[in-house]
Amino acid sequence: MVKITDVARRAGVSPSTVSYALSGKRPISAETRRRVQAAVRELGYRPHAGARALAGSRSNVLALVVPLRAGIHVPVVMRFAASVVTAARAHDHDVLLLTQEEGEEGLRRVADTALADALIVMDVQLRDPRLPLLRELDRPSVLIGFPRESTGLTCIDLDFKAAGEVCVDHLARLGHRVVALVGSPPEVYVRQTAFAQRVVQGFTAAADRAGLVSSVHPCAAAPGSALAVAERLLREQPAPTGVVVHNEPLLEPLIDAFEQLGLRVPGDLSVTAICPDEFAAAVRVPVTSVAVPAAEVGARAVELLMAKLGGAADVPQATLLPPRLTERASTAPRTA
Amino acid sequence: MVKITDVARRAGVSPSTVSYALSGKRPISAETRRRVQAAVRELGYRPHAGARALAGSRSNVLALVVPLRAGIHVPVVMRFAASVVTAARAHDHDVLLLTQEEGEEGLRRVADTALADALIVMDVQLRDPRLPLLRELDRPSVLIGFPRESTGLTCIDLDFKAAGEVCVDHLARLGHRVVALVGSPPEVYVRQTAFAQRVVQGFTAAADRAGLVSSVHPCAAAPGSALAVAERLLREQPAPTGVVVHNEPLLEPLIDAFEQLGLRVPGDLSVTAICPDEFAAAVRVPVTSVAVPAAEVGARAVELLMAKLGGAADVPQATLLPPRLTERASTAPRTA
DNA sequence: GTGAAAGCGCTAACAC
DNA sequence: GTGTTAGCGCTTTCAC
Numbered sequence: 001m002v003k004i005t006d007v008a009r010r011a012g013v014s015p016s017t018v019s020y021a022l023s024g025k026r027p028i029s030a031e032t033r034r035r036v037q038a039a040v041r042e043l044g045y046r047p048h049a050g051a052r053a054l055a056g057s058r059s060n061v062l063a064l065v066v067p068l069r070a071g072i073h074v075p076v077v078m079r080f081a082a083s084v085v086t087a088a089r090a091h092d093h094d095v096l097l098l099t100q101e102e103g104e105e106g107l108r109r110v111a112d113t114a115l116a117d118a119l120i121v122m123d124v125q126l127r128d129p130r131l132p133l134l135r136e137l138d139r140p141s142v143l144i145g146f147p148r149e150s151t152g153l154t155c156i157d158l159d160f161k162a163a164g165e166v167c168v169d170h171l172a173r174l175g176h177r178v179v180a181l182v183g184s185p186p187e188v189y190v191r192q193t194a195f196a197q198r199v200v201q202g203f204t205a206a207a208d209r210a211g212l213v214s215s216v217h218p219c220a221a222a223p224g225s226a227l228a229v230a231e232r233l234l235r236e237q238p239a240p241t242g243v244v245v246h247n248e249p250l251l252e253p254l255i256d257a258f259e260q261l262g263l264r265v266p267g268d269l270s271v272t273a274i275c276p277d278e279f280a281a282a283v284r285v286p287v288t289s290v291a292v293p294a295a296e297v298g299a300r301a302v303e304l305l306m307a308k309l310g311g312a313a314d315v316p317q318a319t320l321l322p323p324r325l326t327e328r329a330s331t332a333p334r335t336a
Numbered sequence: 337m338v339k340i341t342d343v344a345r346r347a348g349v350s351p352s353t354v355s356y357a358l359s360g361k362r363p364i365s366a367e368t369r370r371r372v373q374a375a376v377r378e379l380g381y382r383p384h385a386g387a388r389a390l391a392g393s394r395s396n397v398l399a400l401v402v403p404l405r406a407g408i409h410v411p412v413v414m415r416f417a418a419s420v421v422t423a424a425r426a427h428d429h430d431v432l433l434l435t436q437e438e439g440e441e442g443l444r445r446v447a448d449t450a451l452a453d454a455l456i457v458m459d460v461q462l463r464d465p466r467l468p469l470l471r472e473l474d475r476p477s478v479l480i481g482f483p484r485e486s487t488g489l490t491c492i493d494l495d496f497k498a499a500g501e502v503c504v505d506h507l508a509r510l511g512h513r514v515v516a517l518v519g520s521p522p523e524v525y526v527r528q529t530a531f532a533q534r535v536v537q538g539f540t541a542a543a544d545r546a547g548l549v550s551s552v553h554p555c556a557a558a559p560g561s562a563l564a565v566a567e568r569l570l571r572e573q574p575a576p577t578g579v580v581v582h583n584e585p586l587l588e589p590l591i592d593a594f595e596q597l598g599l600r601v602p603g604d605l606s607v608t609a610i611c612p613d614e615f616a617a618a619v620r621v622p623v624t625s626v627a628v629p630a631a632e633v634g635a636r637a638v639e640l641l642m643a644k645l646g647g648a649a650d651v652p653q654a655t656l657l658p659p660r661l662t663e664r665a666s667t668a669p670r671t672a
Numbered sequence: 673g674t675g676a677a678a679g680c681g682c683t684a685a686c687a688c
Numbered sequence: 689g690t691g692t693t694a695g696c697g698c699t700t701t702c703a704c
């Protein structure tokens with residue numbers, strides 16, 4: 001294994017100079033820096049992660065808690081995770097994978113052993129049992145999602161309440177008077193998963209404000225349930241002409257089901273969704289949607305963490321990304 | 337931060353005794369062990385990961401390369417990943433998440449910096465560019481999947497060739513004479529992803545052996561393509577009465593499409609799949625399937641790695657899990 | 673602008 | 689069965 005003393009000898013300088021040349025933490029003459037860099041390259045030097053963590057009290061590792069629980073849509077979660085990894089790498093950090101099941105103990109472990117410098121937590125519930133721990137831990141953390149009480153924490157997410165509102169407003173503007181929300185699986189609401197609840201709030205509030213008739217339907221994510229849901233919606237009195245879908249795997253099957261029941265989208269029924277843009281655009285009938293900007297959220301979560309690790313005093317506690325609605329082929333003015 | 341000297345003082349022993357009491361690497365009297373454990377508990381001691389890695393030359397971290405490329409089905413990948421994390425934790429290891437894009441550089445980095453003790457690589461291609469590196473690296477690795485040339489490597493996976501064969505044999509036994517394989521997305525074959533190729537081999541070989549007419553259809557994973565695929569199959573001359581699906585997201589939509597075209601499953605058409613059991617069982621018509629035992633593969637990959645880290649000399653180079661076919665409602669004897 | 677040297681907290685010889 | 693001690697490879701004072 002190549003170590004810093006090897007590089008120092010080769011470059012004809014002291015180990016500390018090598019360290020400083022690499023970290024840039026003190027001025028180094030151009031010539032010395034050049035020689036150090038050459039030696040590093042020639043020997044293929046890589047600082048030992050453990051030694052660096054021990055001496056520098058920074059592991060350059062972020063811990064990421066990924067939810068793999070019932071009802072969450074894995075492909076969306078992985079978009080968040082992938083963008084976190086990419087952003088972390090851009091800051092010379094690696095990412096440690098923790099699962100939900102590890103719970104608070106996992107967070108405490110990686111913090112106490114100094115395995116990770118900071119934590120990113122996904123799938124936040126309105127009253128999340130991990131909040132007290134996150135507040136008391138000596139390591140900075142960022143939540144992707146907003147609990148009910150977020151003081152003392154740093155949170156970022158799409159403004160899901162506003163997302164629900166924007167969808168309803170769009171449908172209302174098109175003349176629709178009866179709207180329905182096809183939501184996430186029931187277990188997600190039972191757990192009080194924050195983002196799902198917020199969509200319902202925004203959806204309902206906007207409908208009330210606009211004087212629309214509205215209903216909410218939590219739905220299992222199996223494609224087979226699409227037809228049942230569609231039939232249930234159409235049986236309502238009055239029947240909705242505008243639908244908001246907040247359930248990725250059900251989106252395409254649901255549109256198929258409507259057409260199978262003889263309804264044209266958007267001729268008879270307008271559909272909007274809250275999901276990543278790529279999903280909405282890939283459906284057979286491209287769907288008007290509010291984007292869940294997973295890549296942006298992941299990247300910005302990392303930026304927030306880096307700012308906190310850098311000792312920035314002005315890190316915003318709450319970052320709510322405003323919804324952005326893209327019109328596609330699935331919505332149209334109400335006919336008749 | 338609580339350190340080992342704090343524990344030692346509290347327990348009235350030396351630091352090394354604490355270390356040994358915790359690692360079990362040398363005999364400790366019952367009384368001493370008890371005192372050490374009490375001190376650890378009372379102080380909430382956790383060994384510093386970096387210090388431990390530096391002194392012990394073991395980081396207790398495994399690196400896992402997760403594929404997030406086009407055409408792979410993310411929920412299946414996450415089953416592997418989740419089982420790796422769980423198994424790793426059972427061996428007191430954590431898991432570092434690497435993405436495909438990091439490629440060889442990422443593997444080299446975590447190995448050279450001693451961030452990880454060992455590597456698990458998924459999404460193996462027949463001629464994988466990472467193989468030379470994995471062979472030369474000083475850290476043990478396990479591949480989930482088999483490249484064409486696997487000497488000098490440790491690999492584990494379902495025997496996908498046999499899985500393809502078992503599906504065909506099952507259909508042949510039921511009297512079907514014309515069979516079709518609905519495969520993974522084209523890009524997966526273009527990349528020469530090993531498991532997809534092997535299913536085709538097994539499928540074709542078994543069909544030839546049994547004197548069946550067979551055809552292979554790579555298919556995009558969008559549910560919208562199901563109807564097109566179904567129509568294409570039925571237009572063939574002669575039309576297949578047995579179908580093998582090796583494409584998770586298409587399974588349910590495809591069955592819907594068949595019925596939409598007036599074909600009963602299994603009355604007119606028998607369908608088998610190669611996918612995790614949970615997926616096959618959850619379809620509206622539960623599908624006869626060969627299980628992709630993701631949890632078992634992930635767990636055993638970790639066991640293999642632990643054996644190699646432990647210096648075991650008899651670690652098997654190749655572990656091919658035999659296919660296990662479960663009959664469900666989607667297959668029946670050929671009628672007419 | 674550079675070097676010398678003191679740790680960081682732990683493990684593992686080497687003692688006894 | 690237990691203690692003493694020498695590092696592991698790096699960062700960071702402190703000194704010049």
